[in-house]
Amino acid sequence: MEHFYESIPESMSELLLNAAKEVRKAKRVSAFSHIDADGISALAIIALMLEREGKEYDWKNVHQINSESILQVEEDVREFKPDLVIFSDFGTGQIELVKEHILNIEDVESIVILDHHLPHDENNDSAIDKSSKTLIEINPSHHGLSGSYDISGAGTAFLLALFVSQDNIDLSELAIVGATGDLQDYYGRGFVGLNKEIIELGQSSGYLELMRDLTFFGIHTRPLPYLLMYATDPYLPGLTGAEEACYAFYQDLGIEMKSGDNWRTWMDLEPSEKQVAIQGIIQVVLEHYEDPRIAQGIIGDTIVLSHRPPKTEMRSAKEFSTLLNACGRNRRPEVGVRICMKDPEAFVEGKNLLQQHRANLASALRRLExxxxxxxxxxxxxxxxxxxxxxxxxxxxxxxxxxxxxxxxxxxxxxxxxxxxxxxxxxxxxxxxxxxxxxxxxxxxxxxxxxxxxxxxxxxxxxxxxxxxxxxxxxxxxxxxxxxxxxxxxxxxxxxxx
Ligand SMILES: [Mn+2]
Missing domain, CATH: 3.10.310.40 (Diaminopimelate Epimerase; Chain A, domain 1)
Structure with missing residues (x-):
């Protein structure tokens, strides 16, 4: 834990301490966040933190803050009358709009921005006291960190939650789901910087597990043949989209696709079976791609959320983030936030949205072809x-x-x-x-x-x-x-x- 705090730049820790104070002081809080997996995870972290602190709070995902949508945010804030407003996964590039429309609202005493997108201009005042109101902007890129690889919006929200209470350590799982959604892991090569520190924290507290494994989508949930049939990263010539060929692939390697009546998933395979299958996939890739790094990319860091139910999308950071993206992209980001907060009904709804999302993506890609x-x-x-x-x-x-x-x-x-x-x-x-x-x-x-x-x-x-x-x-x-x-x-x- 000591080591973890030391990995946060001092100037950033200072702001986090101040922001944590604002959270503790607040009675009513409004939180706004982006609609992608990172924004949804960030918002769930904030909502859970506020819930645990016993605050009255209200939260909402917003597609994007611009001069048009800020008017709705303003209306929401005027209605809920919070004394603290938190923005996550956006805010830095919209700081002028936030100041102009939100900071002036009567009941609002302070604003905390938790963003990781590169700032628009160099604004060197990250904490501005304006007519006795407080605005704290926390953005890793103001502190020598990369907002693309070191930490995401959800990660920044997690830091605040941890500064509010160490009991929020379980939220490390959502921090990494957000980072995964923003592709901060160098496409499976592994997390670096504060993301890596958060994973270590999650590992030592038993919430996260890091494994070197197949980086494909669906290793926890897809029946073995469909794992290959729907593979797009990379596209597997001869296998992607070809159902029969995927069955033959496993048959030729002597790998059983079913155990009893049930389809096996990648996670059900024995290590020796995985090894054989990986060799087979690598062979396909090497036959069709010139760049050998594509074959190497098939194996990488995969993250397991050990406390979430097995064989569900919530068990892996990659699938969880896709589930959340599906909610956001189908205009139901609030379902994603509720999934993060362990609402079982929301999970059922989210899975339907994921199916819808996959169908939408598939038909859009077909039109491109x-x-x-x-x-x-x-x-x-x-x-x-x-x-x-x-x-x-x-x-x-x-x-x-x-x-x-x-x-x-x-x-x-x-x-x-x-x-x-x-x-x-x-x-x-x-x-x-x-x-x-x-x-x-x-x-x-x-x-x-x-x-x-x-x-x-x-x-x-x-x-x-x-x-x-x-x-x-x-x-x-x-x-x-x-x-x-x-x-x-x-x-x-x-x-x-x-
Ligand atoms: Mn983000």
């Missing part, structure tokens, strides 16, 4: 499919590159023109792989620069952007979307040429 499913532009690939909803566009373009439906030599940009609730804004989402980022592509910088240029030239707010170098997003006034895309394409093409 058709002729003209995506467009080639200078410096990027464009997905502009009116049937793919804004809630899954980011995952779809990521999976499309992961499964090589779209080539990976340029970033892929997805746009959704008909966004939720007839919003005047179009949504844009971008993904670039690590190789491109190493070559100097930073999608967040490109999106923000283009947005700022457009806003300045037109002297009004046309686009807002944010995110990370390899995954970024933007909201743009629909009339300016095509201009925005052209500018992004030009800038990316220029960067790829140098």
């Amino acid at each position: 058709e002729d003209g499913g995506f467009k080639e532009m200078d410096g990027m690939y464009l997905v502009d499919d009116p049937e793919t909803p804004d809630t899954i566009i980011g995952i779809v373009i990521g999976m499309a590159q992961g499964s090589m439906i779209i080539p990976t030599d340029r970033p892929v940009i997805g746009v959704v023109r008909n966004t939720t609730g007839d919003s005047p804004l179009a949504k844009l989402s971008g993904r670039a792989n690590r190789r491109l980022v190493k070559r100097g592509i930073n999608l967040k910088d490109v999106f923000v620069e283009v947005a700022e240029g457009l806003n300045e030239r037109n002297n009004t707010l046309i686009a807002e952007a944010g995110g990370h170098p390899m995954a970024a997003g933007a909201f743009i006034q629909k009339a300016y979307l095509d201009e925005y895309l052209t500018l992004v394409s030009q800038m990316l093409a220029k960067k790829l040429r140098t």
Whole structure:
């Protein structure tokens, strides 16, 4: 435990101490968080912490905070009348909006922001005292840490919970589910930084187990043949999507797929059976991919949540985070929060949403495989499919590159023109792989620069952007979307040429 606290930068510990004080002092608390797996996990951590502290509290997931949605947040806060408002997994890039709309509300005495996204501008005041009100912004990137790999939004929320009470150590499981949802584990190569420290803490308290195992989705839940049939990371030529071939794969290796009447899962296999199966999978990969690292990536760190029920999605960090994403992407993030809080009815509902989510993803990917499913532009690939909803566009373009439906030599940009609730804004989402980022592509910088240029030239707010170098997003006034895309394409093409 001592060692754990020492791994947190001192300047960050100081803010966490102050924020913990605000939590203890508060009577009524409103918490807002993002709708992805990390945001949902963060919100569940905060809700459980508040519950255990005996606070009156209210929580809500918000798709994104922008100049439009902050008005609803403001209304919610005015109605609930909290003295403390907590934002998690967003807030840093929206700090001006938060100050303008929330800090001024009469009952609100303090605001705590727990974010890990790169700050928009260098604002050096992380704690600002404004007319006797307190705003504490805790963001690892202000303290020399990486918000992409060292710690996530849920991890930052977990730190606060731990500073409030050491009894919250069990919430380490949700911290890692959030980090997994944000792909902070270098795609299965393993967690680093504070994430690693949190895992060690979870291991020593018995809540988490770390194993080197197959990194595929579904090792705890999928029948053996379906584990391969639905494999997309990597796509297994000859096996993915080919049911008969998947049966034959195990038969040829002499591995029983059933025990009695029940399908076996990967976790039911003996170590010797796993070894044989892994060799078989590696052979398939080596036959079809040039890069030997793809075969190595098949084995990696997998995390087991030892206190959650076996053979369910909640047993593994990877499957849990996918379950939560499914809730968020189907516009039911609150179901995800309740699953984290161990509500059994929510779990049943969540599994239905996961099924729906998989069906949506599969049909979106199928449309990309058709002729003209995506467009080639200078410096990027464009997905502009009116049937793919804004809630899954980011995952779809990521999976499309992961499964090589779209080539990976340029970033892929997805746009959704008909966004939720007839919003005047179009949504844009971008993904670039690590190789491109190493070559100097930073999608967040490109999106923000283009947005700022457009806003300045037109002297009004046309686009807002944010995110990370390899995954970024933007909201743009629909009339300016095509201009925005052209500018992004030009800038990316220029960067790829140098
Ligand atoms: Mn996050």
